[in-house]
Amino acid sequence: MFEFLASQEAGLAGLALSSFLSATLLPGSSEVLLLLLLEQGGIPVIWLVVVASLANTAGGMSTFILGWWSERTLVKRGRYQEPSVQSLAWIRRWGAGALLLSWVPVIGDGLCLAGGWLRLPWLPSLVAMLLGKSVRYIALAYGLQLMTQ
Numbered sequence: 001m002f003e004f005l006a007s008q009e010a011g012l013a014g015l016a017l018s019s020f021l022s023a024t025l026l027p028g029s030s031e032v033l034l035l036l037l038l039e040q041g042g043i044p045v046i047w048l049v050v051v052a053s054l055a056n057t058a059g060g061m062s063t064f065i066l067g068w069w070s071e072r073t074l075v076k077r078g079r080y081q082e083p084s085v086q087s088l089a090w091i092r093r094w095g096a097g098a099l100l101l102s103w104v105p106v107i108g109d110g111l112c113l114a115g116g117w118l119r120l121p122w123l124p125s126l127v128a129m130l131l132g133k134s135v136r137y138i139a140l141a142y143g144l145q146l147m148t149q
Contacts, residue, residue, distance in 0.1 A: 008043050015048060016055040023059025023102070023133070025066075025109050030056060031140055038144050045141050053134040060102045060112045060129045067116025087114035096124035100132040 015033050022028035034052050037043055087110035090098045099115055102108040115125050 011037050011040075011043055012047065012051050016051050019052045019055035020059040020062075023056045023109070023112075024063055025113075031136075034137060034140060035144055038141055039148075045145075049134070049137045049141055052137045053130065056103070056133045056137075057126065057130045060099075060108070060133065061122075061126060063109055063112040064116040064120075064122070064125060064129075067113035068119060069116070070113075071117045071119070084110050084114075087111050088118065091115050091118050091120065096120050096128045099125050099128035102129045103133045103136040 015030065015037060018028055018033045019030040022030040030052055034048055037048055038045060087107065090101075090111060091114045096115065098111055099120075102112050104111075112129070
């Protein structure tokens with residue numbers, strides 16, 4: 001069992017889990033784990049960036065779906081709390097493009113929730129989230145490479 005925990009597969013699985021949870025309404029910081037795995041070496045950078053980006057996007061889409069479900073289900077029952085006024089304003093103004101900022105701590109989760117709440121089209125929302133989150137992880141990986149040269 002200890003061999004698995006020290007394996008590359010465990011590192012990727014842990015990164016995927018951390019990245020997914022970090023993009024939901026739960027607190028987390030996948031960036032720290034990504035940088036730690038990059039520093040350790042052994043796993044190609046491209047795999048780390050792809051796994052983190054896809055898992056983080058999946059977490060963002062789960063929050064998006066939660067917003068869609070909340071508006072649709074809880075409003076009918078009279079038990080809901082709307083996303084923040086700022087998140088709704090950003091989404092109304094910029095549409096799915098606002099989800100390029102879904103990676104930003106604190107506001108990103110609210111943007112994903114508001115996007116679902118306002119029923120943005122899912123495909124442009126998914127693309128915007130994936131693009132924004134991928135650029136963040138690429139920048140982190142590149143920044144670490146620059147610092148260690």
